[in-house]
Amino acid sequence: MVSMYLSSMLFLLSGSLSCLVLSLLCLKSGQAWFIEWELLSLNSSSIVMTLILDWMSFMFLGFVMFISSMVLYYSGEYMHGDSNMNRFMYLVLAFVMSMGFLIISPNLISILLGWDGLGLVSYALVIYYQNEKSANAGMLTALSNRVGDVAILLAISLFFSCGGWNFLFYVENMPIIGSGGLLCGLVVLAAMTKSAQIPFSAWLPAAMAAPTPVSALVHSSTLVTAGVYLLIRFSPALEGRLSQTVLLLLSSLTMFMAGLGANFEYDLKKIIALSTLSQLGVMMSILSLGYADLAFFHLLAHALFKALLFMCAGAVIHSVKDYQDIRMMGGLVYHMPLTGMCMNLANLALCGTPFLAGFYSKDMILEVAFMSPINLVSFLLYALATGLTVCYTMRLVYYSLSGDFNLGNLYSISDEGKIMTNPMMGLSVGAVFGGATLAWLIFPCPYMICMSPVFKMLALIVSVIGGVLGYLLNLNAVNYNLNSLKYYNSVVFSGSMWFMPFLSTYGASKNFLGSGETYQSVGDMGWSEYYGGQGIYSFIMSSSKILQVFQDNSMKIYMLSFLLWVIVLVFVVV
Amino acid sequence: MPLSSSQILFFSTLMLGTLLSISSSSWFGAWMGLELNLLSFIPLISSKNNQYSSEAALKYFLIQALGSSIIIMSASFMMSSSELATTLFTVALLLKAGAAPFHFWFPSVMEGLQWNQVIILMTIQKIAPLSLLSYLLYSNTLYIVPAAIITSALVGAIGGINQTFLRKIMAYSSINHMAWMMSAILISETNWLLYFSFYCLISSSVAILFNYQDVFHISHIVNHTPHSSHMKILTFTSLLSLGGLPPFTGFIPKWIIIQEMVSSHMFITLAILLASALLTLFYYLRVAMTALTISSPKTKWSTKSTISSYMTPSMIYMNIFGLLAPSLFTIIL
Numbered sequence: 001m002v003s004m005y006l007s008s009m010l011f012l013l014s015g016s017l018s019c020l021v022l023s024l025l026c027l028k029s030g031q032a033w034f035i036e037w038e039l040l041s042l043n044s045s046s047i048v049m050t051l052i053l054d055w056m057s058f059m060f061l062g063f064v065m066f067i068s069s070m071v072l073y074y075s076g077e078y079m080h081g082d083s084n085m086n087r088f089m090y091l092v093l094a095f096v097m098s099m100g101f102l103i104i105s106p107n108l109i110s111i112l113l114g115w116d117g118l119g120l121v122s123y124a125l126v127i128y129y130q131n132e133k134s135a136n137a138g139m140l141t142a143l144s145n146r147v148g149d150v151a152i153l154l155a156i157s158l159f160f161s162c163g164g165w166n167f168l169f170y171v172e173n174m175p176i177i178g179s180g181g182l183l184c185g186l187v188v189l190a191a192m193t194k195s196a197q198i199p200f201s202a203w204l205p206a207a208m209a210a211p212t213p214v215s216a217l218v219h220s221s222t223l224v225t226a227g228v229y230l231l232i233r234f235s236p237a238l239e240g241r242l243s244q245t246v247l248l249l250l251s252s253l254t255m256f257m258a259g260l261g262a263n264f265e266y267d268l269k270k271i272i273a274l275s276t277l278s279q280l281g282v283m284m285s286i287l288s289l290g291y292a293d294l295a296f297f298h299l300l301a302h303a304l305f306k307a308l309l310f311m312c313a314g315a316v317i318h319s320v321k322d323y324q325d326i327r328m329m330g331g332l333v334y335h336m337p338l339t340g341m342c343m344n345l346a347n348l349a350l351c352g353t354p355f356l357a358g359f360y361s362k363d364m365i366l367e368v369a370f371m372s373p374i375n376l377v378s379f380l381l382y383a384l385a386t387g388l389t390v391c392y393t394m395r396l397v398y399y400s401l402s403g404d405f406n407l408g409n410l411y412s413i414s415d416e417g418k419i420m421t422n423p424m425m426g427l428s429v430g431a432v433f434g435g436a437t438l439a440w441l442i443f444p445c446p447y448m449i450c451m452s453p454v455f456k457m458l459a460l461i462v463s464v465i466g467g468v469l470g471y472l473l474n475l476n477a478v479n480y481n482l483n484s485l486k487y488y489n490s491v492v493f494s495g496s497m498w499f500m501p502f503l504s505t506y507g508a509s510k511n512f513l514g515s516g517e518t519y520q521s522v523g524d525m526g527w528s529e530y531y532g533g534q535g536i537y538s539f540i541m542s543s544s545k546i547l548q549v550f551q552d553n554s555m556k557i558y559m560l561s562f563l564l565w566v567i568v569l570v571f572v573v574v
Numbered sequence: 575m576p577l578s579s580s581q582i583l584f585f586s587t588l589m590l591g592t593l594l595s596i597s598s599s600s601w602f603g604a605w606m607g608l609e610l611n612l613l614s615f616i617p618l619i620s621s622k623n624n625q626y627s628s629e630a631a632l633k634y635f636l637i638q639a640l641g642s643s644i645i646i647m648s649a650s651f652m653m654s655s656s657e658l659a660t661t662l663f664t665v666a667l668l669l670k671a672g673a674a675p676f677h678f679w680f681p682s683v684m685e686g687l688q689w690n691q692v693i694i695l696m697t698i699q700k701i702a703p704l705s706l707l708s709y710l711l712y713s714n715t716l717y718i719v720p721a722a723i724i725t726s727a728l729v730g731a732i733g734g735i736n737q738t739f740l741r742k743i744m745a746y747s748s749i750n751h752m753a754w755m756m757s758a759i760l761i762s763e764t765n766w767l768l769y770f771s772f773y774c775l776i777s778s779s780v781a782i783l784f785n786y787q788d789v790f791h792i793s794h795i796v797n798h799t800p801h802s803s804h805m806k807i808l809t810f811t812s813l814l815s816l817g818g819l820p821p822f823t824g825f826i827p828k829w830i831i832i833q834e835m836v837s838s839h840m841f842i843t844l845a846i847l848l849a850s851a852l853l854t855l856f857y858y859l860r861v862a863m864t865a866l867t868i869s870s871p872k873t874k875w876s877t878k879s880t881i882s883s884y885m886t887p888s889m890i891y892m893n894i895f896g897l898l899a900p901s902l903f904t905i906i907l
Binding site: 540541543544545547548550551553555558559561562563565566569570573574 | 633636637640644655657658661662665669675676678679681682718729732733734735736853
């Protein structure tokens with residue numbers, strides 16, 4: 001019997017190859033297929049299931065299928081021996097299917113099939129390990145995404161005035177539609193929740209409670225890019241709107257916040273999650289500057305090397321007896337050279353090292369951003385975030401790969417797991433060549449970049465400074481002082497994602513829980529008890545006690561009271 | 575318990591008194607029947623060996639004698655002032671029937687009786703006063719009866735809440751039912767007859783079951799009953815039927831009375847009756863709840879007596895046959 005991870009890998013890989021070929025054909029011929037299936041007609045607006053098959057959706061679909069095939073193959077060893085292995089596989093496949101529906105559906109109603117499917121399946125995957133931490137993380141994930149779902153639903157009702165929900169046709173002339181601004185705001189809000197932009201960032205690192213293959217697929221390359229993808233399709237409508245400006249500021253802040261936070265994090269997966277968050281900020285910000293194609297480019301390239309990075313992290317976690325704390329690693333490059341190589345490759349690609357995957361997209365994004373008339377705040381955030389990316393990457397390299405060996409005496413580190421290392425090799429190819437290939441395919445004529453030498457060299461300079469600082473500041477030994485204790489408050493602030501996890505859990509529920517408690521004590525256990533069951537009961541009981549007084553055994557009083565009534569009635573009647 | 579010859583004698587004179595009073599054409603005749611009824615009930619309940627029943631017999635005698643004396647007195651007013659006479663008749667009959675606000679004697683007399691005597695007091699002894707009351711309604715004593723209805727409903731409901739003796743609970747329940755019966759009298763005699771016959775069936779079935787199990791207190795039901803659980807279920811079916819819970823028989827007469835009262839626009843009285851019915855149901859349930867839900871320890875040597883064969887079908891009949899009521903009415907109409 002063929003194992004499920006093998007059959008899934010084969011199926012997805014063949015799907016991926018055909019999608020990529022179709023994408024190339026579409027790119028070459030400029031063709032696109034648009035398929036509509038009318039479900040019902042409501043007030044002359046027809047509700048349709050729409051599929052768009054152009055080079056963009058084919059390419060994204062191909063990448064998603066390629067990464068998921070690698071990830072599913074990889075889980076064959078990572079999840080080996082798990083009692084619910086098949087459930088895991090089916091969940092991941094359901095996730096890939098939802099993502100597919102999301103990619104090919106440019107209709108605000110039919111996109112819900114994929115959009116809500118992603119939310120539901122990602123919840124099921126985050127709570128895969130059934131413990132309290134996973135349950136909390138899952139709830140945070142699901143409820144944060146729910147905000148975006150509600151925004152989509154509201155946008156659907158606003159879209160009714162357009163006479164149809166195929167937003168692809170309406171995004172070009174959105175300005176002439178009455179509630180266009182509000183509509184764009186809602187769609188941006190939805191995208192921000194899915195892509196974990198700043199007020200909703202807390203769920204992404206929390207979702208690392210999921211198994212690592214899930215993190216590799218879901219929380220790096222697919223689910224979180226759904227928001228970016230939606231906005232790429234929506235981008236013509238955003239031109240010159242307030243929501244675009246807000247999005248630029250928030251995404252730049254996200255990029256900076258996540259980069260800063262990653263420098264104070266010790267959980268291996270959370271560092272990578274924060275780096276994903278930072279890259280999502282990059283995509284969102286360049287998108288809000290109006291360069292949707294660059295955002296798409298970076299989305300694809302990032303998906304390749306980030307999935308690789310997560311898979312390496314998974315291999316490391318697997319080898320070091322399920323520790324995730326990077327202070328418990330170190331020197332791994334001597335013990336697992338292949339994984340170390342792949343991890344280093346992914347890290348370097350992430351930093352934008354020339355001629356690796358990240359370089360083409362990231363460098364272009366930075367230069368285009370520096371060249372466009374952006375404000376000083378965004379510019380500074382861009383420059384700092386670029387430096388911080390290299391900084392936390394070098395810190396990670398030091399702690400896990402090159403530093404001192406910090407594991408216990410008993411360890412079983414090796415590179416022998418072929419099922420885990422093979423897909424890593426597959427993705428490494430992507431991390432090396434993906435950027436260049438995509439750049440040649442997507443941009444047949446290159447962007448015109450014209451800027452002064454200082455600006456041209458700026459990205460390189462901040463990267464080098466960041467890298468050196470990141471490595472040197474984190475060197476440690478037993479006799480060193482822990483200087484971060486001197487700046488305890490700022491370290492806590494930066495290292496806790498600017499208190500966002502606290503604010504989006506306790507901050508969101510405090511008032512509701514508090515008022516619920518108040519109403520329970522005032523209402524349910526207070527006045528409505530006093531005027532309800534207990535009050536009536538005590539009233540009846542006290543009346544009953546009064547009636548009981550008449551039951552004292554005094555016949556004379558009974559008879560006299562009767563005679564009194566008789567006399568009263570005689571006087572009344574006569 | 576086989577009846578002695580004297581008991582048979584007194585029981586027949588008791589019935590004779592009732593029949594005499596309800597079928598007589600003059601108030602003297604009615605008075606005579608009531609006296610005969612009273613004087614034959616006293617030997618039925620008094621016992622040399624039991625001081626409680628002697629006390630009850632004495633109390634009963636005193637109160638009924640007072641009522642009878644008011645009746646014979648007001649019968650003599652009949653020629654001079656019929657208004658005064660009927661008012662006094664009404665009051666005296668309410669006293670004899672044990673309706674509030676003249677109910678004081680009723681629970682304490684009930685407390686001294688055996689269950690079979692309780693059945694007589696709750697059913698047969700109500701026939702004469704209530705029938706005579708229904709004869710009086712041509713006159714303008716109507717304002718006394720509704721007042722008695724409302725007080726009976728409230729006293730019956732509220733007074734029973736705090737009771738733990740089953741006979742007292744039955745007494746207050748009887749007072750409450752009296753309110754319903756008097757409302758039925760206000761509407762029509764047929765309704766009263768219907769309600770009264772249903773009430774007789776149900777309350778005697780409850781009393782028969784209590785008598786069979788020899789219980790006089792709520793805690794007896796919980797702790798001391800060695801009887802099977804189907805006995806319990808039978809008992810509480812009867813109790814809930816007495817409270818007027820659908821689908822048991824007790825609901826049918828209440829339903830009819832409610833409908834008739836609505837069509838005669840007696841809304842305020844009806845509202846009070848319904849609220850009080852809820853309270854009575856509460857204290858029946860309180861009797862039932864502990865016994866049904868708390869499993870009581872049973873000793874190994876407690877005899878496991880099964881219910882005698884004729885009793886189960888007859889009790890079930892008494893409390894479930896109301897379900898047949900619609901078809902019953904189709905036959906009658």
